[in-house]
Amino acid sequence: LMLGPRALQMMATSVFMAALCSQTVAAAWEDALDHGSVRGFPSFAEADRLLQEWLRRYPHVLAQHTIGSSFMKRPIHAYVLGKQQKQLQGRPQVLITSLMHAREPASLTVLLYFLGHMLELYGRGDPLAVYVIHAREIWFVPFVNVDGYMENEGLRVKQIRKNRRPTCGRASNGGVDINRNFAVHWKKDFKGCDEEFQGSAPFSEPETQAIKKICEENKFKVALNYHSFGGMLTHPFNWAKTPQLPKETQRIYDEIALAFGWQKFGPAIKTVGYTAVGESDDWMYGAQGIISMSPEVGPEYGDFWPPVREIKGINSRNFVRATYVVRKAGFEPTVSWEQRPALGSGTEKLSAGAPRNILELKLGNRGLTPSLGHTLLVILAGVVLSPNSVAVTAPGSKPVRIKAEDGTEVPARLLNTTGSASTALVFSLRPLAARSVRSLKLLASRAVEPDGVRRMRLCLAEGDHLGWQSADGGPSILACHCVEAAIPVPPSLAGVSWGPKPATGFVLSSDSTAANGDVALCSLAARSAKLEKVPEAVRVPLKQAEAASKAEAESSTTTTGTGNATVTGAFLAPTFVSFAVLVCMAFFLMFALLQRRHAASLGRRLPKASVPTDVEAEQIPALGRPGEDSSDGIAGAT
Numbered sequence: 001l002m003l004g005p006r007a008l009q010m011m012a013t014s015v016f017m018a019a020l021c022s023q024t025v026a027a028a029w030e031d032a033l034d035h036g037s038v039r040g041f042p043s044f045a046e047a048d049r050l051l052q053e054w055l056r057r058y059p060h061v062l063a064q065h066t067i068g069s070s071f072m073k074r075p076i077h078a079y080v081l082g083k084q085q086k087q088l089q090g091r092p093q094v095l096i097t098s099l100m101h102a103r104e105p106a107s108l109t110v111l112l113y114f115l116g117h118m119l120e121l122y123g124r125g126d127p128l129a130v131y132v133i134h135a136r137e138i139w140f141v142p143f144v145n146v147d148g149y150m151e152n153e154g155l156r157v158k159q160i161r162k163n164r165r166p167t168c169g170r171a172s173n174g175g176v177d178i179n180r181n182f183a184v185h186w187k188k189d190f191k192g193c194d195e196e197f198q199g200s201a202p203f204s205e206p207e208t209q210a211i212k213k214i215c216e217e218n219k220f221k222v223a224l225n226y227h228s229f230g231g232m233l234t235h236p237f238n239w240a241k242t243p244q245l246p247k248e249t250q251r252i253y254d255e256i257a258l259a260f261g262w263q264k265f266g267p268a269i270k271t272v273g274y275t276a277v278g279e280s281d282d283w284m285y286g287a288q289g290i291i292s293m294s295p296e297v298g299p300e301y302g303d304f305w306p307p308v309r310e311i312k313g314i315n316s317r318n319f320v321r322a323t324y325v326v327r328k329a330g331f332e333p334t335v336s337w338e339q340r341p342a343l344g345s346g347t348e349k350l351s352a353g354a355p356r357n358i359l360e361l362k363l364g365n366r367g368l369t370p371s372l373g374h375t376l377l378v379i380l381a382g383v384v385l386s387p388n389s390v391a392v393t394a395p396g397s398k399p400v401r402i403k404a405e406d407g408t409e410v411p412a413r414l415l416n417t418t419g420s421a422s423t424a425l426v427f428s429l430r431p432l433a434a435r436s437v438r439s440l441k442l443l444a445s446r447a448v449e450p451d452g453v454r455r456m457r458l459c460l461a462e463g464d465h466l467g468w469q470s471a472d473g474g475p476s477i478l479a480c481h482c483v484e485a486a487i488p489v490p491p492s493l494a495g496v497s498w499g500p501k502p503a504t505g506f507v508l509s510s511d512s513t514a515a516n517g518d519v520a521l522c523s524l525a526a527r528s529a530k531l532e533k534v535p536e537a538v539r540v541p542l543k544q545a546e547a548a549s550k551a552e553a554e555s556s557t558t559t560t561g562t563g564n565a566t567v568t569g570a571f572l573a574p575t576f577v578s579f580a581v582l583v584c585m586a587f588f589l590m591f592a593l594l595q596r597r598h599a600a601s602l603g604r605r606l607p608k609a610s611v612p613t614d615v616e617a618e619q620i621p622a623l624g625r626p627g628e629d630s631s632d633g634i635a636g637a638t
Contacts, residue, residue, distance in 0.1 A: 029053070029116050033109045033315060039158070040308030041105035044143065044150050047112060051079060051142070058119050060084055061133050068210025071165050072147045076210045081115060082137035092329040092369040095223040095290070096322070097141040097211070100178045100280065102148025102160045106298040106306060106314050107226035111142050113315035114322045128323070131479055135372060136326055139214060144207055145178055158305060163207055165199075167192030179227075180276065181208045182283035185239035189277060198278050211280070215288050221329040221368045222291045224322060225280050229298035229306065230272075232264035233257055236285040236292065238276040243267040248435060252291055252328075255366060259324040260295070271296070291368065295321065332367030333432070333460050333481045342443065351399050353446035359383060359487070361440045363460065365432040376431055377461035379480075379525040381424040383487075384448040386416050399445045402427060410440065415525060423448075426525045454487040459522050480522040 032050050036042035042050070055062055061083055068076045082091065096114070098107035121129035132138075143149060145163055152158040162175025174192065176199040183202035190197045203209050215223075235253045237243040243266075245253070257265035268276045276282075284292035298306050298314050306314070342355045363378070365371060384400055402410040402425070412427035425442075432438060459482040 029120075030113070030312070033113055033116075034308055034311035038105065038153050039305050040311055041109060041305075042112075043153050044146060047108065047142065050112065050116070051077075054116065054119055055079075058123070061122065062119065067141070067214050068206055070145075070147045071163050071206055074146045074150075076141065076143065076146060076207065078214060079115065079140045079142070080137060081118065081133060081140065083134045091135055091137045092367075093218050093220045094136060094138045094326050094329050095141070095215070095218075095220045095284075095292075096138060096226070097144050097223070097280075098226040099142065099146075099149055100144045100207075100225065101227060102145045102152055102162070103158055103304045104226075104228040105149075105304075106228040106302075106311070108142055108149075109311055109315050110226055110295075110297050110318045110322075111140055114319050115140055117319055118323075132323070132326055135330060135479075138326060139218070139220070141211070141214075144211065148175065161195055162197065163205055165205065167197055169193070176205050178205060178207050179225075179280055180278040181205050182212075182278050182280050184278070184282040184286040185237075186278035196276075202278065208280075215284060215290065220284075220288070220290045222325050223281070223284050223293070224325055225284075225292065225294045227294050227296050229302050229304060230264070230296040230300050231262050231298065232271045232296045233260050233262055234266070234268055234271045234281065234294045234296065236267065236282045238268035238279045238282050240267065241269055241275060243269065249285075249291070252368070252435075253293070256291075256293065256325060256328065260321050293325075328367050330367050330369045331365055331371040331432070331462065333371070334364040334366055335458055335460075335483050336362045336364070337456070337485075337487070339454075339487050350401060350443060350445040351447075355443045355445060355449055357449070359442040359444075359454075361442065361458070362437050363429075363432060363440070364437040365434060368434050370431040370433050371460070372462045373431060375428045377426070377428055377525060379424055379426050379457075379459040379461065379521055380442070381457040381459075381521055382455045383442060383450070384414070384423055384425065384444045385450055386423045386448075399448045400425060401443045403441045403443070405439045424521060424525065452488070455484070456487050457482065457484045457521065459483075459525075461522055461525065482522075 029050055032042055032046060034040050036046050051064075055064055061081060063080045063084065065078045065080060066075050067078045070076060096111055098111040099105075101107075118129050118132065122133050147164040148160045148162060151164060152160045160172065160175070162177050164174070165176050166174045167176065168174035170193065175197070177190075177196045180186075180190075180196050180198040181202065181204060186198060186202040188198065199205055203212055233256070236245065253265075264271045268274060268279070281292040281294055284290040295318065297318055299310065302310055338360045339357050340360075342358045361380075400412065400414065402412050404410055410427050410429070412425050415424040415426055429438065459480045461480045
């Protein structure tokens with residue numbers, strides 16, 4: 001008001017311009033991936049500048065490690081993404097590499113886009129990005145074959161594939177194929193001038209020694225070794241003409257392939273039509289037990305150096321795929337259920353009448369790591385009514401029983417939820433093991449069993465693995481995974497079943513009065529279990545949590561329905577983008593004040609400014625849904 005209407009008008013303009021500034025800053029790193037000096041791709045120097053900028057901007061979640069050197073003595077760096085705290089040891093680890101073959105630049109930009117976009121979302125407080133960075137440790141090796149890539153930069157025909165060891169009279173044909181130099185089924189099949197020359201011995205090359213070193217020093221659950229091109233996913237065993245994996249391992253790869261959405265997947269003989277010995281995925285899986293795979297990114301028609309217009313789409317579509325694999329390295333919950341009429345035994349011990357129906361729940365984990373924490377908190381709302389009769393509320397009464405597979409009873413608490421006729425059941429289980437399913441039976445007496453449709457809301461809350469403490473000294477919850485469904489009364493003795501069902505999720509806020517029903521439900525349950533608060537660093541604005549949860553729920557309707565639950569989180573931290581916004585706002589506000597002062601000194605009014613009447617708030621992109629265009633052969637992916 002002190003500035004007057006004209007200055008306020010100019011301030012509105014400055015806010016608009018600041019928003020444009022923030023978008024420009026945010027987009028700058030993306031432009032570096034498809035406006036580079038090497039046929040649109042970034043050169044080594046350009047990519048390195050980008051990585052160094054991220055290291056400066058996110059020092060608490062991104063670190064650089066030198067893991068070896070190339071044949072030409074250039075350092076090979078790994079970049080480790082993950083919250084850097086001592087109590088976070090033991091998180092699932094993921095390895096992502098690119099440029100084993102130097103003429104495959106799309107592999108580099110896909111890796112850089114995943115890293116950059118995850119950091120960008122983290123800086124905005126995006127729930128899933130924060131969950132990933134707090135609950136995973138991801139190692140990126142963008143330049144496995146740094147010598148070959150840098151040599152391609154200066155060539156008109158950029159077809160260098162191998163490293164730069166001199167193995168052939170013609171220098172351009174020399175080198176060792178890094179992806180044939182690993183120690184599972186390594187063979188001397190090729191000569192020094194051949195494209196697939198395997199080297200003089202397994203791990204003869206410093207580049208493969210660097211990868212071997214970090215694999216042996218860490219415990220990677222999954223590995224993505226990016227190549228291009230073709231839109232296909234290869235996995236072990238690539239050396240075999242009739243490969244066979246253990247059934248459970250094959251199921252894991254099938255689930256990943258379904259999420260990727262490519263028509264071609266499997267060992268090399270099924271995807272590219274030939275076998276490959278001494279290959280990285282075969283060694284990582286066969287010798288280290290890593291679920292390793294090689295996505296061949298980019299369309300079939302694009303060749304190794306696709307048109308510049310294709311780069312952005314290739315990058316963005318593969319972000320969703322990589323996110324799925326990163327999440328699968330940890331806890332990937334599924335929920336299925338069956339409701340059928342209760343018949344006799346085991347129901348007479350309930351107070352206030354035997355149940356009409358039995359609800360059987362199956363809680364699963366399709367991930368490669370157990371659920372995090374010492375316990376898994378289960379919250380089940382909408383399946384029982386609030387107790388209101390003496391028979392139900394009397395001391396010692398048990399209107400509801402939950403039984404484990406072995407018949408033992410699982411202690412549960414009844415929680416009244418504000419403003420609802422239903423109540424929530426809260427109970428704790430031991431962590432869900434990797435690749436496991438646990439069955440539970442719910443029996444509710446007729447006095448608390450809803451008539452007609454039950455609207456069930458089930459949440460699984462991961463717990464105290466991060467070592468954070470609540471206000472009363474107990475462990476805190478990291479995140480909730482929730483799923484909702486309507487369960488009608490069975491039409492016959494056959495019962496009704498669903499599952500597995502996808503779930504949406506969020507980081508738990510300590511505010512139990514939140515408008516978001518999931519946040520409120522999980523917070524209330526956590527408080528009852530003396531797991532009241534999460535640290536300020538991972539609290540999420542409630543509207544943002546709700547929006548992210550809604551976006552994930554919408555995306556699940558277009559997926560394959562494979563039962564993967566979505567975990568989300570949040571982090572509020574100052575970022576380079578927010579700093580740029582403040583600078584821009586200050587600049588334009590100063591400009592407005594100076595211009596008003598100048599106009600006043602001249603004794604004339606400022607010309608009327610055209611001010612936008614509505615500036616749209618920047619929307620957090622929904623995770624879990626690829627872009628509409630699909631030049632590498634997909635129309636949608638999980």
